[in-house]
Amino acid sequence: DTEVTQTPKHLVMGMTNKKSLKCEQHMGHRAMYWYKQKAKKPPELMFVYSYEKLSINESVPSRFSPECPNSSLLNLHLHALQPEDSALYLCASSHLAWETQYFGPGTRLLVL
Amino acid sequence: DAKTTQPPSMDCAEGRAANLPCNHSTISGNEYVYWYRQIHSQGPQYIIHGLKNNETNEMASLIITEDRKSSTLILPHATLRDTAVYYCIVRVVVNSGYALNFGKGTSLLVTP
Numbered sequence: 001d002t003e004v005t006q007t008p009k010h011l012v013m014g015m016t017n018k019k020s021l022k023c024e025q026h027m028g029h030r031a032m033y034w035y036k037q038k039a040k041k042p043p044e045l046m047f048v049y050s051y052e053k054l055s056i057n058e059s060v061p062s063r064f065s066p067e068c069p070n071s072s073l074l075n076l077h078l079h080a081l082q083p084e085d086s087a088l089y090l091c092a093s094s095h096l097a098w099e100t101q102y103f104g105p106g107t108r109l110l111v112l
Numbered sequence: 113d114a115k116t117t118q119p120p121s122m123d124c125a126e127g128r129a130a131n132l133p134c135n136h137s138t139i140s141g142n143e144y145v146y147w148y149r150q151i152h153s154q155g156p157q158y159i160i161h162g163l164k165n166n167e168t169n170e171m172a173s174l175i176i177t178e179d180r181k182s183s184t185l186i187l188p189h190a191t192l193r194d195t196a197v198y199y200c201i202v203r204v205v206v207n208s209g210y211a212l213n214f215g216k217g218t219s220l221l222v223t224p
Contacts, residue, residue, distance in 0.1 A: 004155075007118075007160050035212075041216050042199065042214030042216060043156065043212070044214075045211040045212065047167060055214060056211070058211070075150060088153070090155050090156070092155075092156075097210070098210055100146070100158055100161065101158070102158055103155035103156045103157070104155050105149075105154055105155045105156075106153075106154070108153075
């Protein structure tokens with residue numbers, strides 16, 4: 001089973017809203033990732049968690065706040081986003097931080 | 113970071129083999145070559161990876177040249193569902209994890 005689930009599938013939010021994206025895997029993977037993909041562009045890494053600890057932050061603005069409450073769950077808290085943050089947000093996981101990453105279907109976010 | 117070069121687009125007739133080339137002439141000795149694909153608006157799907165030897169799984173074959181400066185992904189019997197953007201990625205180790213540096217990829221169109 002190589003399934004990573006993400007909720008919601010679609011999200012529309014205003015610039016003053018606070019929302020959260022959720023990612024879950026039950027494969028026993030200890031590394032989880034957030035990527036951002038703008039339209040017609042390749043995915044770009046945002047954050048990496050390894051053993052529930054943030055190990056990589058690719059200079060992401062503080063309006064994006066990741067959280068890894070346990071080894072199966074990864075959240076991305078959103079606050080005061082801008083319209084240019086509209087994108088497909090992808091979650092991935094891997095058994096260990098240097099192993100093959102498996103992606104979820106993504107959350108398509110629209111900021112108005 | 114080792115970079116990859118792929119043709120922007122390719123066509124393939126259904127039932128024929130699709131051969132997708134990738135150039136990675138600056139690859140280091142311990143860097144793996146990964147292939148993912150992304151069907152429109154879905155999360156990237158892992159296909160295959162390799163270091164030096166040729167690899168085969170139920171989805172595809174990966175042929176890596178002896179000098180490791182290029183590789184070819186082979187889909188032996190392409191179907192319409194194989195229409196996607198195919199990314200050739202050289203895994204870059206970053207601190208305790210690694211980033212998948214997706215390039216622009218090859219847009220493969222499988223035609224009836």
